[in-house]
């Protein structure tokens with residue numbers, strides 16, 4: 001089976017490579033010539049554990065190809081996945097220009113029955129627009145070519161993307177066509193241990209499932225952050241509360257970790273986009289508005305704690321930040337809490353020293369030289385008044401407290417992900433703040 005994946009970002013490159021791993025012939029297409037050149041030279045433009053080896057293996061086997069030319073490869077494929085970006089527009093709604101551009105090229109060039117599957121996260125109603133765009137192009141060409149559209153939202157997490165794609169909890173496909181349904185079943189069969197994990201729905205429901213899933217997860221996090229902040233006021237410990245509620249099987253243990261806010265390319269944008277979709281349909285998503293508001297505040301919480309500790313006297317302090325990526329095991333800094341922290345600290349006149357195992361180049365690209373990039377975690381902590389843990393990379397979990405105590409100007413730690421043990425820190429002579 002031959003397929004094309006348009007957009008070779010976190011979703012497109014991972015999906016394409018995983019399909020190739022299952023023996024499918026995959027052409028990955030991107031308009032970014034530089035990205036495609038790098039891929040052709042064997043360089044992986046993003047950091048995702050395990051991806052590089054898998055890409056190389058499948059390229060070598062002749063099953064994974066890279067090109068900027070969607071037009072030509074359309075002749076040879078049965079299915080085209082669109083995994084291009086859907087960044088937020090100024091008003092928070094999803095910008096569909098890339099998705100519709102792919103639909104246009106598809107409509108201008110297909111010669112035989114092909115399915116266009118939208119994998120990008122898109123608001124309800126997008127498939128209709130995609131279909132209309134293709135039909136318009138076919139009318140313009142004066143030709144009739146059979147095609148179908150389908151919605152196949154992606155649920156992978158960055159940092160665990162390959163495992164999530166290879167062994168998905170479920171695969172959701174929205175389609176109105178029996179023919180498309182059969183082809184999609186064949187395509188995903190190798191990923192199904194039992195047939196139950198493939199869920200077929202109508203198209204609007206598939207589009208909505210994606211936003212509802214991300215919004216539910218974001219809600220759990222903001223809820224726990226709210227609880228954590230209250231725990232501080234009433235003398236409760238949010239970690240104990242998390243264990244206490246998470247052991248109720250109706251609630252479950254996952255995604256209950258309080259911290260300095262959720263970031264990434266998806267939760268913030270998808271929550272905002274769903275609020276917007278509701279607004280456009282005359283409905284107010286009150287819960288989600290609060291989820292978003294709590295998160296915006298939560299990203300500032302470490303800064304507020306620091307300000308309180310120093311009674312507002314932050315000018316001239318040196319602050320070490322451990323972790324820049326929005327979560328461990330990725331180089332992605334989109335909407336990362338570290339970005340908010342750096343802006344606030346710099347505006348308050350602090351010197352900011354940073355270290356992240358993977359995201360240093362990405363940070364340089366985004367933030368430039370207003371901060372000091374350090375060669376390792378201890379270099380960042382050297383002469384710092386305070387150390388802030390923003391991303392819980394494994395290597396930060398068991399630091400050498402004695403060394404840290406020696407090299408820091410003051411032994412003070414703000415733990416934005418609650419990974420350290422309060423008593424251990426006190427025994428080692430550190431001042432310690434966490435979340436909740």
Ligand SMILES: NC(=O)C1=CN([C@@H]2O[C@H](COP(=O)(O)OP(=O)(O)OC[C@H]3O[C@@H](n4cnc5c(N)ncnc54)[C@H](O)[C@@H]3O)[C@@H](O)[C@H]2O)C=CC1
Pocket residue numbers: 006007008009010011012029030031032035083084085086098101102119120121122154155156157158265266
């Ligand atoms: N990053 C993630 O973990 C997840 C993202 N998603 C969704 O998947 C979509 C893609 O996300 P990412 O992979 O993170 O985006 P990304 O920004 O990493 O990659 C998008 C790629 O599409 C390319 N592109 C844009 N227009 C194009 C066109 N007309 N033809 C060919 N290529 C084009 C861009 O050059 C870029 O390389 C978004 O809708 C996102 O919400 C869904 C699940 C997980």
Ligand SMILES: O=C(O)[C@H]1O[C@H](OP(=O)(O)OP(=O)(O)OC[C@H]2O[C@@H](n3ccc(=O)[nH]c3=O)[C@H](O)[C@@H]2O)[C@H](O)[C@@H](O)[C@@H]1O
Pocket residue numbers: 121154155156157158159214217221254255256257258259260261262263264265266267326327
């Ligand atoms: O649509 C998407 O792009 C993806 O968004 C999230 O995946 P991702 O953003 O890669 O990462 P998560 O592991 O979900 O973490 C998101 C943010 O929430 C934070 N988080 C997560 C879990 C938790 O308990 N507490 C918490 O603060 C993380 O630190 C991170 O900043 C979803 O988990 C994926 O299912 C979805 O496909």
